[in-house]
Amino acid sequence: MKEFIAQLIAKPAGLKPEEVEKLLEIPPSPELGDFAFPCFSLSAKRKESPVQIATELALKLPKVSEVEKVEAKGPYVNIFMNKNIFAEKILEITEDFGKIQNNNEKVMIEFSQANTHKAFHIGHLRGTSIGESLARILEFSGKTVLRANYQGDIGMHVAKWIWGYQKYHSKEAIIQDGKWIASIYVDSVKKLSEHETFQKQVDEINRKLEEGKDKKLMELWKKTRELSLKEFEKIYKDLGTRFDYYFFESELEKRSKEIVKKLVKDKIAKLSEEATIINLEKYNLGVWVLLRSDGTVLYSSKDLTLAERKFKEIKIDKSIYVVGAAQRLHIMQLFKTLELMKFPQAKNCFYVPVSEVRLPTGKMSSRTGDNIVYEDFRKEILDYSSQEIEKRYPQINKEEKDSRALAISIAAIKFSMLKQDLDKTIVFDKKSALNFEGDTGPYLLYSYARASSILRKAKYKQTKKTNSKIKSLQIQETNLIKEILKFPEALSQVEKHLSPPILANYSLQLAKTFNEFYHACPVLESEEKAFRLELVNKFRMVMARSLNLLGIQVLEEM
Secondary structure, three states: OOOHHHHHHHHHHHHHHHHHHHOOOOOOOHHOEEEEEEEHHHHHHHOOHHHHHHHHHHHOOOOOOOOEEEEEEEOEEEEOHHHHHHHHHOOOOOOOOOOOOOOEEEEEEEEEOOOOOOOOOOOHHHHHHHHHHHHHHHHHHHOOOEEEEEEOOHHHHHHHHHHHHHOOOOOOOOOOOOHHHHHHHHHHHHHHHHHHHHHHHHHHHHHHHOOOOOOOHHHHHHHHHHHHHHHHHHHHHHHOOOEEEEEEEEOOOHHHHHHHHHHOOOOOOEEEOOOOEEOHHHHHEEEEEEOOOOEOOOHHHOOOOOHHHHHHOOOOEEEEEEEEHHHHHHHHHHHHHHOOOOOOOOEEEEEEEEEEEEOOOOOEEEOOOEOOHHHHHHHHHHHHHHHHHHHHHHOOEEEEEEHHHHHHHHHHHHHHHHHOOOOOOOEEHHHHHOOOOOOOHHHHHHHHHHHHHHHHHHHOOOOOOOOOOOOOHHHHHHHHHHHHHOOHHHHHHHHHHOHHHHHHHHHHHHHHHHHHHHHHOOOOOOHHHHHHHHOOOHHHHHHHHHHHHHOOOOOOOO
């Protein structure tokens, strides 16, 4: 319909249809029409008032049966569509509604990046949820998407863990337990803060890890690294996340030193107090350190190697970094250095900054242990979900209850992370996250389940061709139809801005609009039963797709 309106306006406005389509807006209120065309750009060209242009343009638009009326409102031309046209469009929707075909672009999305030997806490959930959702949306938009996880499995944090284990915990059995692994790291950091002289011992372990010749040390590293990675995989299974590529810092060190050496040779990098740096101050990006003074590799130089591997070996077209907003400077330094290196694909690297998740008491920290470990968080919300299900369905068997509780819990967790703007810090409050009313994942699941219930009671069966007759439409029906039809535009905006919260908030508005329809328009007892069942089914279809693209599993019954 947007394309149709663009064609209608193009000739009278003296523009190309694609130019009109970019300018068309959806008014904030139905009273202002279904589409609005702003005349500001025409005003600049014609040297006339946008109000005057809107008035003239509204009169020039050809009269067609698809358009109910056109009116000028200030600098806007507001267009009101024939409501039956909307209804007919709804009946045409299929499972592939909003899908784009034949897009051969190969995109790699790097996300999650939980470091071994540390806790996977709720802060990691945000980046993981955003990365997985973005991957699903771009796949649905026709791209070939490769999910990548770049994990710090070596470096100073690992050296601290090994030092702490050997010095204070060596009699403890090494076990696959995320909380236990995290506790060793927290204890090590605490001990080092109390005895700064111990740092030299940690530095020596870090050097030996990079060297890789101390057999006993390497065995301890490999064993504990493997346990950390297995623990993460359990979490990824919960979250419905998978990865096509796992990159590890330990695999990038040799090539990183070669790249740094060439950067020095090309006078892009230089030695400074025995460390190797790139001075990016003239770009307002400070100084980027590539190698420590003892020659050990920092993750800055490893990121250069990783970029090379992504584009040259895997041959991707675009690399998207879903990384914490606290790393913004580092990512900008990386992109600028790739540009200075004349790396051909530097312009094809994109950054999706993910702001922090904080506690009401302040910033979380893996160093101090002041965070909520995923398994504790999962258990708490899972217990709450189970209690709520038992209240509503006391007769339900344990297997079904556990299955529903997990789906509801993951929906609650993910949606709380996805609905906020990417650049907005989330202050995580347990009571809000566990609230099953309002702007939550469980509310979306409930809306979908309600639609499924209506269709079950009606013994509805979808057919390729419907005989539904459209008579008069209630405002709530029209609003729901229009909201459903906004789905492709929501996906387009996510792709344009690389922002899954756009889809999350669209899904929330869609659920609210459906529930308004449900309360105002009886379905099973209505003369319009056939059409309304079709409308409920189309809502259910689009909501299922939206939730899937957000990484949330639907439930037929709550």
